[in-house]
Amino acid sequence: NAGVTQTPKFQVLKTGQSMTLQCAQDMNHEYMSWYRQDPGMGLRLIHYSVGAGITDQGEVPNGYNVSRSTTEDFPLRLLSAAPSQTSVYFCASSRYSGTGGRETQYFGPGTRLLVL
């Protein structure tokens, strides 16, 4: 049981380039989400999904796209990278129980992104 996996671990991009951050989980969790972590700001929610084919925006969605074609995978796409997107990105998953947010989220190891 690998849990939540993310690739790559580290990436350097030039301004304007695009890329996809991969996230996969093997726990059959319905709920998946992406956060970014910036110094002194904790983690902020980018996008989330409550199941295959269903996605929604979080707190800081601009410049990012997501899709959810399978239960296991939830890729995050940067359409045109900007220096402001330099950050550490975490993917997370949890059960979706309808109990108002009480489920534990499981986080991946993160992707460190540097945009020059």
Add this chain to the structure above:
Amino acid sequence: GDSVTQMEGPVTLSEEAFLTINCTYTATGYPSLFWYVQYPGEGLQLLLKATKADDKGSNKGFEATYRKETTSFHLEKGSVQVSDSAVYFCALSPPYFQGAQKLVFGQGTRLTINP
């Protein structure tokens, strides 16, 4: 909107010292509350949680009590070890998201324990 405020760090203690990391929150209704820990180079791991007022979460010697009257969820440990050195995040999950979980995090507190 919903928010979490944590004690500013970094915090440096000697081994076997008593630890308190303060956490207060602002939220509508009755959120669930969490402490997550991030060890160097790793992702976040759930340390403990509480889902209703007066609940006490505990794990690995750490404890936190959900105090609705003071909107607080302070993390405590009676005797810290070098291996507790990490960044600790307090977070809440609003109840109105109907099963979807939108974690709102504090800024994190870096803890260093010296032998």
